[in-house]
Amino acid sequence: MTHLLEVQDLVVKFGLRSGDLTALNGINFTLDPGERMGLVGESGAGKSVAGFSIINLISKPGFIASGRVLFEGEEISAYPLEQMRGIRGNRISMIFQDPMMTLNPVLTIGTQMVETILAHNRISTAHAREIALEKLSKVYISSPGKRLGQYPHELSGGMRQRVVIAISLLTNPSLIIADEPTTALDVTIQAEVMALLLELCKNEHMGLILITHDLGVVSQVTEKICVMYAGRIVEQGPTESIVTNPRHPYTRGLIQALPQGGGGRGRLHQIPGMMPNLTSIPPGCAFHPRCEHTMDICRSKAPQLFGDSETPGLVACHLYAQAR
Amino acid sequence: MTDSKSLVRISNVVKHFDISGGFLDRISFSGGRPSLTTTTVKALNDVSLDITQGEILSVVGESGCGKSTLGRTVLGLYPPTSGEIAFRDTRIDNLSARQMLPYRRKMQMVFQDPYASLNPRMTVRQILEEPTSFHFPDLSRSQVQDKVAEVMRQVGVDPAWAGRYPHEFSGGQRQRISIARALMVDPEFIVADEPISALDVSIQAQILNLIMDCQERFGLTYMFITHDLSVVEHISTRVAVMYLGTLCELADKKNLYGEPQHPYSRALLSAIPRLGSKGFSHMRLKGEVPTPINLPPGCVFHTRCPFTEERCRREIPALRTLPNGSRAACHALEEGRI
Numbered sequence: 001m002t003h004l005l006e007v008q009d010l011v012v013k014f015g016l017r018s019g020d021l022t023a024l025n026g027i028n029f030t031l032d033p034g035e036r037m038g039l040v041g042e043s044g045a046g047k048s049v050a051g052f053s054i055i056n057l058i059s060k061p062g063f064i065a066s067g068r069v070l071f072e073g074e075e076i077s078a079y080p081l082e083q084m085r086g087i088r089g090n091r092i093s094m095i096f097q098d099p100m101m102t103l104n105p106v107l108t109i110g111t112q113m114v115e116t117i118l119a120h121n122r123i124s125t126a127h128a129r130e131i132a133l134e135k136l137s138k139v140y141i142s143s144p145g146k147r148l149g150q151y152p153h154e155l156s157g158g159m160r161q162r163v164v165i166a167i168s169l170l171t172n173p174s175l176i177i178a179d180e181p182t183t184a185l186d187v188t189i190q191a192e193v194m195a196l197l198l199e200l201c202k203n204e205h206m207g208l209i210l211i212t213h214d215l216g217v218v219s220q221v222t223e224k225i226c227v228m229y230a231g232r233i234v235e236q237g238p239t240e241s242i243v244t245n246p247r248h249p250y251t252r253g254l255i256q257a258l259p260q261g262g263g264g265r266g267r268l269h270q271i272p273g274m275m276p277n278l279t280s281i282p283p284g285c286a287f288h289p290r291c292e293h294t295m296d297i298c299r300s301k302a303p304q305l306f307g308d309s310e311t312p313g314l315v316a317c318h319l320y321a322q323a324r
Numbered sequence: 325m326t327d328s329k330s331l332v333r334i335s336n337v338v339k340h341f342d343i344s345g346g347f348l349d350r351i352s353f354s355g356g357r358p359s360l361t362t363t364t365v366k367a368l369n370d371v372s373l374d375i376t377q378g379e380i381l382s383v384v385g386e387s388g389c390g391k392s393t394l395g396r397t398v399l400g401l402y403p404p405t406s407g408e409i410a411f412r413d414t415r416i417d418n419l420s421a422r423q424m425l426p427y428r429r430k431m432q433m434v435f436q437d438p439y440a441s442l443n444p445r446m447t448v449r450q451i452l453e454e455p456t457s458f459h460f461p462d463l464s465r466s467q468v469q470d471k472v473a474e475v476m477r478q479v480g481v482d483p484a485w486a487g488r489y490p491h492e493f494s495g496g497q498r499q500r501i502s503i504a505r506a507l508m509v510d511p512e513f514i515v516a517d518e519p520i521s522a523l524d525v526s527i528q529a530q531i532l533n534l535i536m537d538c539q540e541r542f543g544l545t546y547m548f549i550t551h552d553l554s555v556v557e558h559i560s561t562r563v564a565v566m567y568l569g570t571l572c573e574l575a576d577k578k579n580l581y582g583e584p585q586h587p588y589s590r591a592l593l594s595a596i597p598r599l600g601s602k603g604f605s606h607m608r609l610k611g612e613v614p615t616p617i618n619l620p621p622g623c624v625f626h627t628r629c630p631f632t633e634e635r636c637r638r639e640i641p642a643l644r645t646l647p648n649g650s651r652a653a654c655h656a657l658e659e660g661r662i
């Protein structure tokens with residue numbers, strides 16, 4: 001079986017006057033058809049760049065320096081712009097954080113939806129409207145016919161994000177990349193929208209890459225997780241094993257830093273320091289200045305992702321390499 | 325209801341904002357005659373609660389529920405439309421600016437966005453010195469500087485950096501400076517309005533720990549405004565749940581998270597994304613939050629509540645004490661229907 005998506009040694013750099021800045025430093029992962037994956041990390045970890053680079057949405061001065069992206073077996077990272085347009089918003093859809101920024105404020109919902117369909121299919125406008133109506137009812141929008149004539153500002157935040165999801169479904173994509181889709185929403189609305197996204201992915205057998213900093217949401221929706229730190233994947237594996245048995249000290253720190261239920265009121269675990277700036281990534285393991293298990297080797301040699309037979313998943317940490 | 329331990333008492337506070345705009349915006353024609361209309365946002369409707377000395381009272385609710393308005397009204401940043409606010413049994417909402425001064429020192433605020441709440445053209449030293457020399461004019465310059473260094477150390481910012489500007493610090497460091505600014509005048513009560521929402525998870529933990537440390541070390545009382553329910557569960561003593569400008573439930577943290585009473589609290593708590601939970605089992609609410617310009621009659625929550633009956637549409641429920649000690653405003657609970 002070919003993978004739905006295969007990312008190989010992807011490196012993204014930003015060309016600055018002072019020299020190139022490495023935002024993404026050789027990441028690898030695969031996604032099977034219908035599989036849901038979370039890309040987790042704090043701001044500056046490179047998770048959004050990773051998501052965007054899959055469909056080459058990196059704008060200047062950023063560029064993909066090396067590596068390959070294979071989608072359904074085709075090397076889409078080598079596609080010229082024209083051909084890439086056939087993929088973007090068609091076979092791979094993207095959902096962004098703020099629906100107010102994603103939707104065009106001066107066009108009605110209907111116009112925006114029909115426009116998207118006609119960009120990828122040669123069908124009549126009337127047929128396109130039918131498809132738009134069908135997708136709006138799929139995301140549980142009440143009276144979809146009326147919504148087609150409305151402008152984005154007439155809808156609430158949760159409703160707008162549903163419209164954005166409906167738009168992403170218009171061309172029946174096989175992969176959706178969602179970048180912090182619920183960060184701008186309230187907690188009850190967030191639950192509704194995420195439940196909807198989960199249901200759609202299951203029913204339509206779509207792959208999902210969920211980019212977020214919220215480990216709670218990731219554990220509800222995804223089957224596997226990649227944890228990113230300073231432009232690298234530091235740990236990846238099945239969601240359940242990462243959440244219950246994190247191995248990389250950064251993943252462990254992230255999870256322990258979350259206030260857990262159960263009423264305890266002790267001090268929260270805190271990771272000292274902060275995510276390094278891309279201009280000054282420490283040598284060796286980028287996490288070593290904040291890690292409580294730093295050894296000599298961590299300062300000089302960057303650890304590679306590796307796995308062992310006992311635990312599922314991969315981890316990039318010298319602690320485990322030694323134990324081996 | 326005079327409780328000697330109560331530090332801040334909010335009684336029947338109502339806050340309406342007039343958003344009618346200018347004269348021309350207000351003119352409307354009905355039946356051929358021009359008339360002037362007034363549009364008001366009903367941000368707070370009859371909110372009463374006591375904040376006890378030494379506690380962290382969290383106010384939770386979704387955007388637009390009036391939690392920030394409540395915090396600002398308590399500090400006197402907005403005058404209440406009606407109702408009273410008392411600090412240590414002294415009414416403070418009707419004081420003149422001059423009379424209010426000693427209370428301003430005792431009540432401080434930490435804002436959400438540390439990028440917006442620190443003046444970018446002042447150094448950290450200036451930011452911290454200004455409130456101190458204003459409220460303590462008797463202190464000498466060197467005493468003020470000693471205090472700046474001491475407070476900076478307490479919040480975990482190296483005093484050697486006092487000459488730097490806010491933009492030279494990270495988000496977490498800036499929030500520490502905001503907290504330091506509040507601490508400079510030895511306050512007794514701090515309103516923290518979403519102090520960690522703009523920060524990353526690992527930094528959030530640092531700031532929450534700092535907030536709890538300060539509470540212990542200086543015996544501070546907090547009103548902690550947030551929408552993050554797992555943070556509330558960690559740090560609060562009591563929690564007030566608000567919906568559309570109304571207090572739905574006021575309960576000890578254990579009671580609220582153990583057995584939430586009000587239907588809205590139940591829905592809110594069931595929607596928290598928990599680590600390690602698979603899929604969704606949240607309680608679904610129908611519809612959307614109504615606008616605070618046209619409040620629904622009766623219970624404000626009745627348009628979305630699964631337990632609505634005729635009485636809910638007609639009569640505003642009062643806050644009542646329930647058998648488990650929580651207080652909730654709900655007809656269904658009072659009648660024993662749920």
